[in-house]
Amino acid sequence: MKVLKNKQIIEIEWKVSDQPDAEGRIIFPYKTFLANQKTLLARTDPTGVILDGGASLDDIANALDNLELIALEFHKFTDGRCFTLARLLREAYGFQGDILATGDILTDQIAHMQRCGINLLRLRNEHEINMALGALTSQTVFYQPAADDQQTIRQLRYDLDTR
Amino acid sequence: MYQYDQYDQKAVDERVAEFRKQTQRFLAGELTEEEFRHLRLRNGLYIQTHAPMLRVAIPYGTLSSRQLRMLAQIAREYDKGYGHISTRQNIQYNWPALERVPDILENLASVQMHAIQTSGNCIRNTTTDHLAGVAVDEIEDPRPYCEIVRQWSTFHPEFNWLPRKFKIAFSGAENDRAAVKFHDIGIYIVRNSDGETGFKILVGGGLGRMPIIGVTIREFLEKRHLLSYLEAILRVYNLEGRRDNIHRARIKVLVKSLGIETFRDKVEKEWKRIKDSSLKIDQKEIDRVTAFFSSPEYDRDAVNDTSFIEILNRDPDFKRWIQHNTVIHKVPGYRAAYISLKAPGVPPGDITDIQMETVADLADRFSYGEIRTTHDQNLLLPDIKQADLYALWQQLKVHGLATANIGTLNDMICCPGLDFCSLANASSISIAKQINERFDDLDYLYDLGPIKIKMSGCMNACGHHHVGHIGILGVDKKGTEFYQFTLGGSSENDATLGDRLGPAVAKDDVADTIEHILNVYLDERLNAEETFLETYRRIGIETFRERAYA
DSSP: OEEEETTEEEEOOOEEOOOTTOOSSEEEEHHHHHHTHHHHHTOSSOEEEEEETTOOHHHHGGGGGGOSEEEEEESSTTOTHHHHHHHIIIIISOOOSEEEEEESOOGGGHHHHHHTTOOEEOOSSHHHHHHHHHHHTSOOOOSSOOSSOOOOHHHHHHHHHHO | OOOOOHHHHHHHHHHHHHHHHHHHHHHTTSSOHHHHHHHHHTTTEEEOSSSEEEEEEOGGGEEEHHHHHHHHHHHHHHSSSEEEEOTTSEEEESOOOGGGHHHHHHHHHTTTOBOTTSSSSSBOOOEEOTTTTTOTTBSSOOHHHHHHHHHHHTTOSSSSSOSSOBOEEEEOBSSOOSOGGGSSEEEEEEEOTTSOEEEEEEESOBOTTSOBOOEEEEEEEOGGGHHHHHHHHHHHHHHHSOOSOGGGOSHHHHHHHHOHHHHHHHHHHHHHHHTTSTTOOOHHHHHHHHHTTOOOOOOTTGGGOOHHHHHHHHOHHHHHHHHHHEEEOSSTTEEEEEEOOOOTTSOTTEEEHHHHHHHHHHHHHHSTTEEEEOTTSOEEEEEEEGGGHHHHHHHHHHTTOOOOOTTSTTSOEEOOGGGTOSSOSSOSHHHHHHHHHHTOOHHHHHHHOOOOEEEESSTTOTTOGGGSSEEEEEEEETTEEEEEEEESOBOSTTOBOOEEOSSOEEGGGHHHHHHHHHHHHHHHOSSTTSOHHHHHHHHOHHHHHHHHTO
């Protein structure tokens, strides 16, 4: 699938499947994952899981070390829960793998998604993929610390003061 | 006043550019109505009955004269020559053209203003006491903390798509003038037993369809933890607030359904994880922001002026204005002066471009160039020398800004209602007019003492009717406007929700009903000192109910 990563459009090999015996880089729906957790965590191929805004991260906390990718599915662009889930995955659970945003996403939202720790973005269509690069640069100064390593405005001010 | 530095300016300028592109994409058909709706709302732009409505933030109600002149210019160039001051320290324009809104935002940015997050399901403009920094009952000036919260909440990457809108208010004084208990998060500056100031945090207050008084989630929070605590509350809300029903989506519903103990446990657990992160505010940052709000160089001689008392004794009209429209100031020899936006015949809270410019000039001349907007939809000049009050009053009179009715029945809070708002069920402005015309005798109004009428044109309660001493709610009954009364509400320290009087009355009967209610008060009060609210609380609703419909 085509995704945006580090300001570049790349093709990733991940595929979505609900067959527990599927081979290769597979992202499993949460239901499939829960029902076959033992099997799936024993896979030697890279494994991912799809969560939506209603997911409980505590329920998959023990599996995080075995997951290379977590896809956060936005059912509706107005549902902001996945922004929090991404931050918690990075900052509370220390998840180091890829976090992919998928579903109903506006290009206008992707800069904030990245700040929250989402590093792969699957846009809705070709046109939006092309627009996405521009959207990422619309905001270049940030008040809040988040899950990325952006300097905050407060830090920049202090750097100015101490220069 | 706070002044933007290069980073604040850049943040706002970038937002203007972004919104300009979004507007172009919408006009070119690249964004759907629904998509653009959410994006424009986050820039203060509604589509209302007649035209778009643009809500501009006046952070914590503080304006410079330069900013007010720009608001006047925008009213003239892009609107019909006036603006509307809201209850939450915003100004609303009712007639801008959609395609010109990016230009308005660019004009605003040139004077360090914006319309960011004044609507939409995100953290709104933080509000506070209009007397901040000059009030005699102030524990500590809340404005630096409002600014710190403004910065933290602006473009928060995680909290831009909340279940519902989110409002925060501060009070730093003994008397709550900011309706703090009716906010999603309400914050009081308090002093602990060691004499240290910090924050008492309330959560889950609000009006609307389900009016609730906020409950205390933390009795005392050290200042350095302000942002981490807010972030913890918002995080729990963002994940767990209901998203299936717009009328059940505010944080008050979550707090109520979990119970405050469970909600608090969740917040505190998350807070413990993040409280020592870079959200922590060090003293250096507090000092840096506080420096922007230092007091002007007050004239120590101001109190020695004798002309003020002389004129006061000579001119009864001036005396009335002083008594009703000015309040005591922390510095002897100064007063803070309200500018009433409730003149007869004018929709409550409306102000023309010329009036704005007049106020800006007067602020420059008499009040260190600073203006405040109040929760009651008036303006305030915070720092007037007593020797200047007479000259100020004379100028205000010329421009229809000296109606001596602050705190009286005619100083109503009123939403735009059916005349402008697409949500409204009934008109509000015409009711305000009816009340204003009926009760036009100032001496009668003064005899009644402080009475707060608050009126909303629908149950969304933008006019805060639940917390009016007399609350009026417009309802639609089979295509006809009716008005339902509540009595005994208050949004202050003694926060109370009003009790319903009885059946709604017809539009033409509103002033009569109020007159009946007032007659009960005048008959029943123990003496002229007992206020309407005190009498109501003493005798209860029955007596009013029996006679209101006579």
